[in-house]
Amino acid sequence: MSFSGLPQSVLAKLVPELLLCGHLIDRAAMPHVIGMLGSDGVREISVDEWMGASPIYTRRMRAALGYDGDDVETIFKGLQLDIGAPPQFMDFRYTLHDRMHGEFELAHCGALMDVEPMGDEMVHTMCHHIEDPTFDATAAATNPRARMRPIHRPPRVPGGRNPHCAWTVTIEDDVEPLPFPAQTDWTRDTRAATWIDVTAIDPHEDGRGDYRGPLLADLDFAEWSGSALTRMAEEVCLQQHLLALAFRAAAQVRLGEDVARELHRKQFVGIAGLTAQRLTAALGLGQGSADVAAVLRVHPAFNPAGYAGVTIADDLTITLPAESPQRADGAWLSLVDADHLEPIQAMLDGIDPTLRVTAHAIADDLVLTVTGGHEPHREFGEVALTKFSTGANFAFADRGRSLPITKVR
Numbered sequence: 001m002s003f004s005g006l007p008q009s010v011l012a013k014l015v016p017e018l019l020l021c022g023h024l025i026d027r028a029a030m031p032h033v034i035g036m037l038g039s040d041g042v043r044e045i046s047v048d049e050w051m052g053a054s055p056i057y058t059r060r061m062r063a064a065l066g067y068d069g070d071d072v073e074t075i076f077k078g079l080q081l082d083i084g085a086p087p088q089f090m091d092f093r094y095t096l097h098d099r100m101h102g103e104f105e106l107a108h109c110g111a112l113m114d115v116e117p118m119g120d121e122m123v124h125t126m127c128h129h130i131e132d133p134t135f136d137a138t139a140a141a142t143n144p145r146a147r148m149r150p151i152h153r154p155p156r157v158p159g160g161r162n163p164h165c166a167w168t169v170t171i172e173d174d175v176e177p178l179p180f181p182a183q184t185d186w187t188r189d190t191r192a193a194t195w196i197d198v199t200a201i202d203p204h205e206d207g208r209g210d211y212r213g214p215l216l217a218d219l220d221f222a223e224w225s226g227s228a229l230t231r232m233a234e235e236v237c238l239q240q241h242l243l244a245l246a247f248r249a250a251a252q253v254r255l256g257e258d259v260a261r262e263l264h265r266k267q268f269v270g271i272a273g274l275t276a277q278r279l280t281a282a283l284g285l286g287q288g289s290a291d292v293a294a295v296l297r298v299h300p301a302f303n304p305a306g307y308a309g310v311t312i313a314d315d316l317t318i319t320l321p322a323e324s325p326q327r328a329d330g331a332w333l334s335l336v337d338a339d340h341l342e343p344i345q346a347m348l349d350g351i352d353p354t355l356r357v358t359a360h361a362i363a364d365d366l367v368l369t370v371t372g373g374h375e376p377h378r379e380f381g382e383v384a385l386t387k388f389s390t391g392a393n394f395a396f397a398d399r400g401r402s403l404p405i406t407k408v409r
C-alpha cells in the first residue's frame with residue numbers, strides 16, 4: 001500500500017490535494033485550542049508547531065528534489081512544496097530581483113479568508129504574531145541570514161485590499177544568522193524526520209524529475225514524472241506527521257500529556273474526515289469497496305507505507321500493527337485503539353457515511369473490519385469544525401504550463 005504504481009495523471013491530482021489537506025490540519029486543531037487557551041494560546045502553539053516542523057521538512061523536500069542552493073530562489077521553491085503554502089489556496093506570486101533579494105505577494109490567502117470573519121484581533125494574531133517568527137524560521141532553513149519582512153499585510157486597509165499581503169525576502173551577509181529553532185528538538189530525531197524508506201526518483205523517466213533550474217511561477221504537477229510525484233506525495237505526508245507531532249508537543253508543554261493527547265486525537269478526527277472526502281472527490285471515486293480501499297490507501301494517515309505499517313485488504317480489512325515507526329513517534333495512528341476508532345470512522349464518513357468500522361485483536365495487532373449498508377453516520381463535530389475553512393470546498397484551477405520567473409536584475 002503506497003502511492004507507487006499509481007498512474008502519473010492520478011499522482012498529479014493527489015499532490016496539490018495533499019498539500020492543501022496538510023494546511024488544513026490547523027483548522028482541525030485550533031478551534032479546540034482557542035476554546036481552552038484563547039487567541040494567545042493559538043498564537044503560542046501555532047508558532048511552536050510550525051517552527052518545530054517546517055525547518056525539518058523544508059530541508060527534506062530540498063534534498064529530495066535537488067534544489068540545494070542557499071539563495072532567495074531556493075527559499076521560494078521550498079514554499080511551493082510546503083503545506084504552509086498550498087498552491088492557489090495560498091496564491092503566492094514571486095518576484096526575483098537577484099540571488100539575495102526578492103518579493104512575494106499573496107493574490108489570494110485562504111488562511112486570511114478563514115480568519116477575517118473572526119475580526120481584526122485574530123487577523124493580527126495570524127498575520128503578525130504567527131507569521132513573523134515562522135516565516136523567518138522557514139527561510140532560515142535554507143539560509144540563516146535570510147529575513148522576510150512585510151511591505152503591507154492585514155488587517156486590510158482599505159478593506160478588501162488586493163493583493164492580500166506583500167513581503168520582501170532579503171539575504172544579507174552582515175546580519176546575525178538565526179539559530180535553528182529550539183522547537184525542532186521535539187521533531188528532529190523522530191522517525192518522520194529521519195525516514196529514508198522513500199521512493200527514489202528515476203532520472204530517466206518521462207517528465208520533470210527534479211527542481212534544479214529556474215523558479216517556476218506555478219508548478220504544473222502534470223509535467224512531473226511519476227516517481228517524482230510519488231516522492232513528493234510521500235514527503236508531503238511526512239510534513240503532515242511532523243506538523244501534527246509538533247502540535248502535540250507544543251500542547252503538552254502548556255496543557256499536560258493527557259490533554260495534549262486528546263487535542264491530538266480531535267485534530268486527527270477532523271482532518272481525517274475532510275481529507276478522505278476531498279481525496280474521494282479529487283480522484284473521481286465512488287463508494288464501492290474497491291474505491292473505498294483506493295482512497296484509504298492514499299490517505300496521509302496511512303503513508304508513507306513503511307512509516308505507517310498498515311495493510312488494507314481488498315475486502316476492507318485494515319490491519320494496524322502493534323508496532324510501527326508511526327506508533328513509535330506517537331503520531332496519529334498511536335491514537336487509534338479498540339475504544340477510539342473515531343478517526344477511522346471519520347475517514348469512512350468522508351467516503352460513504354453508511355460504512356461502519358469495528359475492531360478486534362489478533363495477537364497484538366488491531367484488525368479493523370469495515371461493513372456497509374448502515375444508516376448514515378452523523379458527522380463528527382471535529383470534522384464539522386474543520387469544514388468551516390474555505391479550504392473544505394476549494395477547487396484547483398488548471399493554470400497551464402509552468403513558466404520560469406526571470407530575475408529583474
